Amino acid sequence: MLLRNGEQLLLTFAIPLGLLVGGLIWGAGFGLDPVTFPASVVAVATWSTAFTAIAVGTGFERRYGVLERLVATPLTRADLIAGKALAACALVAIQAVLLIAAATGLGWRPVWSLAGASSAALGTLLGIAAFAGLGLLLAGTLKAEVTLALANLVYLAGLTLGGLLLDQAPVLPTAALGSLMREAANGAAAPLALLILAAWAAALTLLARRYFRWTS
């Protein structure tokens, strides 16, 4: 379904790839660090898929009665949530592979370390959980049209002000993920950012579980 939705393709592939290529070619003039910038773009891609795509997709599934129909099949609610989580993880993995390949082709050479790579992988999983929790919270409580508008607004806010691309204190989940990805590109782990992200993931998934409504 994603491949048939132009807006989702734009958010999932076109914007992160455009940011990456533009940043690596022209970013030096704006003070962008060529080592950490591609890692920030992977964080942006995670934000696009796990928050915006899940919020908008699920909002319309709820509005169109798709969730109601699927819950009346052998699939359980847990199956549906697990399916969404797996799909988000798979899509983020594809995005990361594409972005890393493109960045490498453009000369990106991050500092490799096991601690940094593990921190990035765990942080991405926690980020998916936190962002998906927020997306499901919106999709499960608001009308689909409101979710669409708000999810795009929050996406842009997270992109520009949320610390995904530029350093800021890792208080918000977007800032925590952006910060730990940049640390990972320099070969370091970021335990504080991981802890903060884990707390956001727990809080947002619990809130989504508490307030998500399956019917509109």
Added chain:
Amino acid sequence: MALGSRDETGRTASYADPVTSALALELNEVTVSLGGRHVLDRLTFSAATGEITALLGPNGAGKTTAVRCVTGMLAPESGTVRVLGGLPGRTNQRLGLMPQSVGAWSAVRPGELLRYLASLYPNPRPVGELVSALALAPLLDRPYRRLSGGEQQAVNLAGALIGRPELVLLDEPTAGMDPHARRRTWDVIGGLRADGVAVLLTTHDMDEAARLADRVWIMDAGRVSVSGTVAELTADASLEDVFLRHTGGAA
């Protein structure tokens, strides 16, 4: 028992003797409140195997809420629901649902949707069998959003039947259908009864209910106001007159 309606306690009297066939569905004194309002108010009704049961009521009477209690989407505050001998949500592999709203992704093609739904069941009907019965062949490769309302309903009905259900919940199955499609749908629903399937049908079309149903339950304000077989209910008035007499807005 003679023809009856709500007594002074608010309970519902029935025209008919208790259902003697095996019950596929039983709701007993089910209450659900949404937004501070009783949407279902001690609702009691049942549907038997091999019968078509119509659940009728004006808009807002609680029919869709009742269906959601059957599928496990909503949990009642009080009362009991038994679905094919089990709890709601635990027997959904033996259930077929045709929801009132769209029920499909806007970009999905009917062929894809039916194959996907078939993949969820251990022993699904062949997709081609339903495509033929409901004349869906010309629609299979068109995006769902490009189908007319009646065509979407036909696809939804096929989706409800793909898993060889023992209990089928049909929420306004022929709304928006042209007369050809409506007749085909009636034939399919009649065939389900012949196969021993329990069918719960909600509709605003009184002619459809009178033509198809073995037993009718008329709801108003979250509870059943009158019930019986079609013959019993229509002994001295049309089903529409009975409906108007026992639901809000009656003269």
